[in-house]
Structures are given as structure tokens and as C-alpha cells.
Amino acid sequence: MNLLTYQGVDLGYGRQVVLRDVNLSVERGDFLGLVGPNGSGKSTLVKSMLGLVRPMRGEIHWEGGVPKRGYVPQREQVDPIWPMRVRDLLEMTIHSLQTLQPLHRKQCPEVREIMELIEIDHLADKTLATLSGGEMQRVLLARALVVEPEVVVLDEPTSAMDLVASERFLSLINRMHEQKQTTVILVTHDLPSLVNRAHRLGIIQNGALHSGKTEEILTSENLSRIYEEPLTVRSVDGRTVILHGASSGERSAS
């Protein structure tokens, strides 16, 4: 059963439409990858999923009501000047959902559990300002998970990471997804990083979203049509790779 459905949705700001006629479905426990170039409307789509942008037309429907959502922003969007230790941030995130602040500091078992899952227990007493980019991104993932969300939305979490850190972080997402069965929506501009991870893909190009199951979307014909240039999808050692150029011609790996 679909957890989230977009039906004929137009998204934008004021009178300016950024994405037209978005149709999308996400099942419970899915891993949806959203891809698109800078300025294509990925963040607008994410904001609509977070309830921060309302549709100009069409309907966004959450089956069973809007679920608890965790959000992992790009790390540049959070300000490390705030004088908090990692443990404080996670505990305060839990306390912020309670009506009143507990007067006595309580140990939150979910904080320890999440820090172990995300492998940041050694960072618990470090302040945010002392974290590296990769560490900060893992802390932000832990913060999103500590409220036990049904859906985790990650907005270009690897945008400022090197290849190794990026791969490590995405593997962590995979492990988290498998262990907690949380629905994951991951936004990136890097299609190859998603092809062997996401169950579903949404590719934004020229103001339109092309979405479907990964195997349906990832065909040479589809990608060549969406990106308006010849692309070839191949399986190499059991992994899907995308190559530039037509299948019979010269090409280079991407």
C-alpha cells in the first residue's frame, strides 16, 4: 500500500511554478531516490514532503495521516555555533516534542541506541563546532532518527563530502534502512550513487518529475529520453552502471 501519493501536483512559490504535474507514489519501507540538477526543484519537492510548501494544484496524500518525519538537511544549513554536545542535541530533540521541559535530566535510552546504530557513540561529548563534515552529517542523521520517524528525508546529505566519506555515509543509510525498515527519501544530484540502493527513482528534468521503480526507470531508452543525450545502462559484476554514449558506440563510465 502506498504511504505517500502525489496526484497531479504543481509546486512553486507565489505564482511561479517550479514543478508541474508531479505524480509520485512511495510505499511504506521504500527507498526513494530523487535526482536532478541544481535548481531543478528537488528542494521544493522535499519541502512539500515536509509540509513546508503547499501544492498549488493537485493532492498530496499520506495514507493514515501525516506520519512523523525525520529530516537530514545539507550540513551547511545548520549552524555549529550553537554550544551543544552531540548528546545534548539528541536529548533536546526528544524533549522538544514533550509539552514541558523535564526538570531533571533523564537518560534517554533511544539516544544511546541511535548513537550505536549510527556509530557516533565516541562523539557523544563532542561539541558541534568540533565535528568534521562527515561526522556532522552522521549526527544530523542520528537526530532525524532519534524521534523514531516513519519517514526519513535526506536533502543532498553527501553534497560536500569526498567520495570515500560519501560512500560510507550512503552505506550507513542502507544499513539503517534495512535494520529499522524506515521509509527513506534521499535527494541528490548524483544518479550513479543511487542506482544500486534505491527501490524507486524520481528524476527531475526540465520542471517535470519522471518516477517509477528503479528497474523501470533505469533503462537506456528512458534515461536518454529524460536527459536528452545518449546514455546506456549496463550491468557490470552484478552492479548497474550508467555509461555515456549509445550502447554500440564509444562511451565513458560515469
Place this chain on the structure above:
Amino acid sequence: MSTLLEMYSYDFMRNALGVGVLGGGLLAFLGIFVHLRRIVFLGAALPQVVATGIAFAVLFSVSPLLGALGGGIAGLVLLSLPGKRSHLPPEGWIGLAFAAGSSVAIVLVALSPAPDGAVLRFFTGDILGTTRADAFWALAAAFLVGLVFLMFWSKIVITGFDPVMSATLGIRVHLWNAVVFLSLGVGLAVVMNTAGGMLAFAMLVGPPAAALFLFRSFPAIIVTSILLGVLAAFAGLTFSFLYDLPGGPTMAAAALVPIALAWPIRSLLGKKEVRPD
């Protein structure tokens, strides 16, 4: 010691100390959030708008404290209206509020039938003219703001740190922003009503800046900032009495001393934070 006891045997000095210590401590606490939310310019413009409220109150023979509160709240509402998609950046609106607030207040003062000295005290401050009622209002404001922050600490911090995630979790970000801004308006109104805009702004930025410079945990920063605010009020008032200096500006200068000392102290303690990348 006997000079100190004699100095504070006068009612006007005790009242001034009460307002200075309570108001200074309150603004030193709220200033932490002014720095962390990166709204220091707002902290500079707001006293000017509060001054306009006071000038209005004097012109229409209403309580200056009510005028200060009204000015503070109106200023915060007006400054929070322009959204991210406004044609002017937030700093532009804040600059306009600063210019409008300071000029309109002076025009209103010129129109006021009250003696010039009585009105001007609200701008330059006359901490020695404070009454027991002023000290009571400062105590009430400090208690109220302290209670609100204690009860809703995590919501206030988390919404300031990451409004998007907070909104996603269903926390009413606008409400908690309003709570912070309203607290700021109340704190500024209470201090400006007696001590003027200069002292209010100095307390808002000086002690918290030093505390943020020295420490990286909320408890240490809060305790240090409030202590520095209280100490600056006490030291400034004492110095002003001993050396016959104007009270408000001396306290304001004292509030800025800690940041001048914080750098060498931090270097001596060898506190350095290095981000790995």
C-alpha cells in the same frame, strides 16, 4: 568597604543596582540567543523602536513602561513580517527600523509638552532616577522570562538551531520565535525605561559575547553571561558614584570590558577548537 556600604545605603542607589543587576542579568541571558540566532542587528534596532514607543507614551501621558512594551512588541511584529522572499534582505528592514525609530522618537520628543530633561532621560538613561517600582518590574520580567525558558528550554533551543527540522516535527516554530522575541521586547523595555538604549544594547551583546568566546556549553555560557552582566552593572554603578561619572554609560562600558579580557584569557587557557576539515 565602608564607602561601599554608605554608597548603597541610599535608596536611589539600591533601586539603580536592582534594575541594573536584574535587567542587566536578563539581557545578558537573552543576548546569548541574540548572538546564536545571528540577530545582533535586530538587537540594535529594537531599542530605537522601543524609544519611539516611550516617546509616544510621554506625548500622550501614558505609562512609559507601557509605551516601551508596546514599541518592543510592535517592532518585533513589524520586523518579523517580511519573509525570505521580500525584495529587501532582513538587514535592510532592520536598518530602516533603526533609522525610523531613532528619528521619529526625537521628533516626538520635540512635540512633547513634558520638560526636555524628563523625556530625554528615556534615551540617554538616568539609572539614578529609578524607583522601587522600576526595580520590581525588572524582577518580575526576569522571573517571567526565566520561568518560560526553564519550562520550554528544548523547544526554544531546537527551533532556533534548526527551524526546518522543528517544523517537520510539528513544533510551532513561529510560536517559539515569538516567545524569544517577546522576551527580548520585555527585557529591553524594562531596562530602557530606566537606563536608556545604550546600556540595554551593551548588556545584550557584551557579556554573552565574552561567555560565548570562553565556553562551548550552554550551562557555562548562561552562568558566565549572567554573572558578567550582574558584575558589570554593579561595577559600573559603583565606579560612576565614586568618580562622579554618568551611571548608564559607565555600566555600558563595564559590560564591554569582559569581551576585551576574554581573548587573552582564552589564549592563556589554550582553548582552541579545531574542526578536522
